[in-house]
Amino acid sequence: MKKRSLFTEYFLQHKWEYMLGAVLLTISLALQLMVPLVLEEFTNGIQYATITASDLMELAVYFIWLGLGIFIFRSCGRIYIFRLSRMLERDLRTRLFQHWEKLPAEYYQNQRIGNLMAHAVNDVNVLRQIGMQGVFQMIEAFILITIGIFLMAGTINLYLTLLVFIPLPALTYLAYRFRIKIRMHSTKVQEAIGTLTSRVQEFCTGIRVIKTYVQEQEEMKKFMKENDQNIKANQQLIRANSLFTSLSQGIVGLSYLLSIVFGSILVMRGTITLGEFVAFNTYLSLLISPIENLGKVINLFQQGKAADQRLSEVLATEPTIKDEKDVIPVMELTGDIDIKNLSFKYPNSPLEALHNINLSIKKGTSLGIVGKIGSGKSTLVNLLLRLYNPPKGTIFINQYDIRKLPLHVLRSSIGYVPQTNFLFSSTIQDNIAFDPKDYQTKYVFRAARQAEVYADIQGFAEGFQTALGERGLSLSGGQRQRVSIARALIKNSPILIFDDSLSAVDAKTEERILYTLKAEMKEKTSIMISHRISTIQHADQIIVMNKGQIVEQGTHETLLRKNGIYKNMYVQQSNEMVLETSNERKIRIKKWGNEHR
Structure with missing residues (x-):
């Protein structure tokens, strides 16, 4: 069975509401179709001099x-x-956002932000236009054309009606010929908008790098190229729409011409009265707009079909990470972690990121992980959080x-500080208290003190109510890391994971944070x-990873x-620290000498 489109699905859910709207519109159209009858009576009255002043007054009131x-x-x-x-627009965007929340991290790694924005804005707007x-x-076209033709043929002249409507079936043929072309151009327009939006988003995010490397002109060239492609895609769509509209208007104009010429002949022959001729042309005037709009609506539905298909593809994407059917109704975890033969x-x-990992971390103990970039450290954490699905029977918490x-x-149950610290463009307090629980201010302050960022925040004019820019770029790297640590600590989770989360702080600050965290x-x-x-040397156990494997383990x-x-690694870093300390001492001595000359 063919799946219904999103718009059809919504339309059927609200069919009675649409029916009421159609009834109200039908009543207004029925009243509109009574206007030619009144004009017919008025014109005939003037032609045969049978109308009186009181009749005119009645007609005016009517x-x-x-x-x-x-x-x-x-x-x-x-x-x-x-x-x-x-309401359709609201429900679609809500449904789309809720579905995006269910999709795994890997989905977003394969998507451009601009394309996602195009789905949420442009595609939804097209479906809203269909609904409006x-x-x-x-509805207007169906009622006016159906009732109008019946009145023209039944009450005025059948043959004149048939003659006038001979060219109009060509509109259906035109709509059929143009539908695929318009849908194809509409798809290209949405893709161009998505690409352009991605370019702007990337520019805004990377503005510091662009300015540092003096790449403004190159970025402008890239933007202009994609902007030109957007214009070309829109021009092709406009060209197809304009050609369709012009041909449609030509066909309608031909019908109007036939009405004027042959209607006048019938009046002169006495086959119809002047009032009927006026009424016939008034009916035709009422029908011209709906007939023209019918072609536009067909085109709009073609654009909507393309937008509907794109949105349906997103909503049909199954989340690969979700609760299993045999999920265990566990309410809380305490922290025992066992990893068995994990690859x-x-x-x-084609390559394994992890190979045959075996590890046991008891509740209340600490594990330190070191290794080169790409050795699999962050992958292990991603699997613990189920940002990716580990093979079944490989990772256990509390033996589950x-x-x-x-x-x-x-x-x-896991307080996590990621390697790349992402902060939202809200206040510092909102970023620290980013959790379903509603934390009191004293807990926010406590977490900030534990992360050694309280003094920094208090130094801002607005304190904890300081609004951050996008991605928290108004803070330094070290401050962002410490706010992220505070966000993890406030959860008071039984498991804490710090993924290289002290790399941007100096050695003294790191030492203070680790001292505070030791008690926590x-x-x-x-x-x-x-x-x-220095960050992990006091851990209860330490593992060294290389090429996805544990190559060394112990204290x-x-x-x-x-x-x-x-x-x-220890010797190399110790030598670097000694060299760094020596250089700092030389700088201090030189500075003291300059001051005391």
Whole structure:
């Protein structure tokens, strides 16, 4: 069975509301179709001099009542139908956003921000236009054309009606010929808008790098090229729409010409009265706009079909990471982690990111992880959080396979500080208290003190109510890291994971943070990833990773005795620290000498 389109689905859900809107519109159109009858009586009365002053007064009052009725019912029907289209817009965007929240991180790695924005803005807007102008004009065209033709043929002249409507079936042929072309050009326009939006978003995000490397002119060239492609795509769509509209108007104009010429002949022959001729042409005038709009509506529906298809593809994307059918109804976790024979490949990658990892981390203990870039450290954390699905039977928390744990329980049990610290463009307090729980201000302050960022925040004019720019770029790298640490600590989760989250702070600040965290992590299971030996040397156990495998494991002292990779890293970093301290001492001595000359 063919799946219904999004608009059809919504239309059927609200069919009775649409029916009421159609009834209100139908009443206004029925009143509108009474205008030619009144004009016929008025014209015949003047032609045969049978109309009186009182008749004129009655006709005037009748016209006023007709106009008032048309205004009231048309306005109400229009407002009702347009309101439904705005509800469609709201519901579609909500549904799209909710679905995006369910999709895994890998989905967004393969998508451009501009394309996602085009779905949420442009595609939804096209469907809204179908719900507004499309439905409204379709109802108007169907009722006016059906009843109008019946009145023209039945009450005035059948043969004149048939003659006038001979050219009009050509509109259907035109709509058929243009529908695929318009849909294709509409798709290209949406893709061009998505590309252009991505370019602007990338420019805004990377503005510091662009300015630093003096790439303004190059970025302008790229923008102009994609802007030109956007213009060309729109020109092709406009050209197709304009050609269709012009041909449609030509066909309608031919019908009008036939009405004037042959209608006049019938009046002169006495076959129809002058009043009937006026009424016939008034009917035709009423039908011209709906007939023209019918072609536009067909084109709009073609654009809508393309937009509907794109949105349907997004909504049909199944989240690969979700609660399993046999999920265990666990409410809380305490922190025992066991990893057994874990090997993992990223989707579409031929190489293993992790190979045969075996590890046990008991509740209340700490694990330090070191290794080169690309050795698999962050991959291990991503699997613990189920940002990617580990193979079944490889990772256990409290002896439960994490694939069988409810996602919200698993992730709410882990306080995580990612390698790239993302902050939202709200206040610092909102960023720290970023959790479903509603935290009191004292807990926000406490977390900030633990992360050694309280004094920095208090130094801002607005304090914790300081509004951050996009991605928190108004803070320094170290401040962003410490706000991210505070965000993890405030959750008071049984498991804490720090993914190289102290790389942007100096050694003294790192030492103070680690001293504070030592007490905080006493009853928690903690995992610390770092390139610095100083960050993880006090961990209960340390693993060294290389090419996705654990190559060394033990405590700081036992690893130093092995004279392996860990020992080499420690010696190298110790020498670098000594050299750095020596250079700092030389700078201080030179500065003191300059001041005392």
